[in-house]
Amino acid sequence: MLKYLGNTPEDSNTTEAKPAAPSALEEAPPMEEAPPMEELSPMEELSPMEEAHAPVSDDALPRGLEQAREPASSNEELSVVHQKLARAEQRITYLERIVKVSQILNSTLTLEPLLQIIIQAATELINTDACSIMLMDKNSGELRFAEVTGGVTEALRNLSIPLDSSIAGLIVRTNKPFLIRDVRNDPRWHNQIDQAIDFETKSILGVPLKVRDQVIGALEVVNKRSEEGFTQDDIQIATTLASQAAVALENARLLDELQIAYRNLSELDQIKSDFVNIAAHELRTPLAVILGYANFLRESVHGQASEQLEIVVDSAMHLRTLIGDMVNLHHIQTNKVLLDRSVFSLRQLILDVMEEFSDLIKGKGQSLTKKFAPADDPLNIDGDRKKIYLVFANLISNAVKFTGEKGRIHINIQLKGYKYHINVIDTGIGIAEGDYERIFDQFHQVEPSLTRKYQGIGLGLSIAKGMVEVHQGRIWVQSVVGKGSNFNVVIPSAPEK
Numbered sequence: 001m002l003k004y005l006g007n008t009p010e011d012s013n014t015t016e017a018k019p020a021a022p023s024a025l026e027e028a029p030p031m032e033e034a035p036p037m038e039e040l041s042p043m044e045e046l047s048p049m050e051e052a053h054a055p056v057s058d059d060a061l062p063r064g065l066e067q068a069r070e071p072a073s074s075n076e077e078l079s080v081v082h083q084k085l086a087r088a089e090q091r092i093t094y095l096e097r098i099v100k101v102s103q104i105l106n107s108t109l110t111l112e113p114l115l116q117i118i119i120q121a122a123t124e125l126i127n128t129d130a131c132s133i134m135l136m137d138k139n140s141g142e143l144r145f146a147e148v149t150g151g152v153t154e155a156l157r158n159l160s161i162p163l164d165s166s167i168a169g170l171i172v173r174t175n176k177p178f179l180i181r182d183v184r185n186d187p188r189w190h191n192q193i194d195q196a197i198d199f200e201t202k203s204i205l206g207v208p209l210k211v212r213d214q215v216i217g218a219l220e221v222v223n224k225r226s227e228e229g230f231t232q233d234d235i236q237i238a239t240t241l242a243s244q245a246a247v248a249l250e251n252a253r254l255l256d257e258l259q260i261a262y263r264n265l266s267e268l269d270q271i272k273s274d275f276v277n278i279a280a281h282e283l284r285t286p287l288a289v290i291l292g293y294a295n296f297l298r299e300s301v302h303g304q305a306s307e308q309l310e311i312v313v314d315s316a317m318h319l320r321t322l323i324g325d326m327v328n329l330h331h332i333q334t335n336k337v338l339l340d341r342s343v344f345s346l347r348q349l350i351l352d353v354m355e356e357f358s359d360l361i362k363g364k365g366q367s368l369t370k371k372f373a374p375a376d377d378p379l380n381i382d383g384d385r386k387k388i389y390l391v392f393a394n395l396i397s398n399a400v401k402f403t404g405e406k407g408r409i410h411i412n413i414q415l416k417g418y419k420y421h422i423n424v425i426d427t428g429i430g431i432a433e434g435d436y437e438r439i440f441d442q443f444h445q446v447e448p449s450l451t452r453k454y455q456g457i458g459l460g461l462s463i464a465k466g467m468v469e470v471h472q473g474r475i476w477v478q479s480v481v482g483k484g485s486n487f488n489v490v491i492p493s494a495p496e497k
Helices: 048-052 066-106 113-124 168-174 190-197 233-298 304-333 346-355 358-363 385-401 460-470
Strands: 128-136 141-148 179-180 204-211 214-225 341-345 368-371 380-385 408-416 419-426 472-482 484-492
Touching: 066 113, 066 233, 113 128, 113 141, 113 214, 113 233, 128 204, 141 168, 141 214, 168 179, 168 204, 168 214, 190 380, 204 233, 214 233, 233 304, 304 460, 341 346, 346 358, 346 368, 346 385, 346 408, 358 368, 385 408, 385 419, 385 460, 385 484, 460 472
Parallel strands: 368 408
Antiparallel strands: 128 141, 128 214, 179 204, 204 214, 341 380, 408 419, 419 484, 472 484
16 A cells, blocks of 8 residues: 555554455446435535534523533533544645645656556545546547556456446546445446455445546545545545546656657658668669760760750769768768768868859859958868768758859858858848758758749758768858848867867
């Protein structure tokens, strides 16, 4: 039992309970006059103890007892005060234990141990033989046993509890607590389950489990161990515990659904990565054959056929670039990027990239400028030349693509300490602030896929970011929509140790 909750403030002579019987039952046989189930409401009348000690008038006293009235009345009043104090202390003890249970519930996010904690707390706090929790099945719309004292058997787990012909169903439908003090005198109670598990149910207190005005199930405690039976305090404790338990159960359910969704998403992402990797490798061989044969034909064809052959070669080269991007992306995702380090001039690398795009820039009437600082320094860097070349080829390619005719592109490189700060600035369409991070995601497009006018599959910036990071660098963007973008790259001149 919950030893950390303290001793149960009930009858300590009660013997250990048998394994609990679940309390939701099958449909009752029809009866003409069923005694009403007791619907709980605040108790306004005096308790028997309070009635017994209510003030007595002088006229009601026998002759000769008037003189003894005052001392007896004082003793009785003192007794009542002691009883009220004891009751208040007991309620404080209950509240302290409920707070401890609440802390435990809030720190438990796994469903199975959470259910067991609720069952254990309910039976100890209310001092009953057993407890059961039934939760709504979203598919069938019926209640099912989630946990009972002693554990849910396979038979109980497969048992559905209809809402229209069960005590638990009545609790869920009315969203109110109910009490049956003696199930033997209530025709809505059936003992089939008691007989199946060798248990005797005598009384039941049931309360709804509710989250944000939605009832998700019912909690029932069975067989109060004290002779007085269930009290108003028991009703309050059960209602409070059910409220806290419902929130904890809902949080556990949401966490479970989130974990399932995350696993599914991870599986889909792995399938996509595997497909990209397989497709890229499978396309390489036939593409190499196409390019080899096209280059062979270049020497033997002339005129219009030669122009058409150039289109074939250009298209094949574009496809090879896409395949290379997919392979690079797969290596980045699987942390399999291998660096072939050497010391080379970053200044010359930028000049080579500018030369690669010079014809395209001239064709759009754009201007491309550069600035190196220090101006007469080769700006040597220790890194993988091919991969760093790929970074700036993607950045400049995007700048040319998203900048209109007569637009301007500027490249600035400055050595600060042992790090290079590189800016690729354009006067293109710009990027919304909400997309500053997303543009580096794989396959992300800055415009709707069905209406976009710019080519590409959205891998360039993702690859650029991956290649910068494997060199222990950083990349980010600053932009104004309609005015242009500034891509910032900071990369060490040598590996950090």
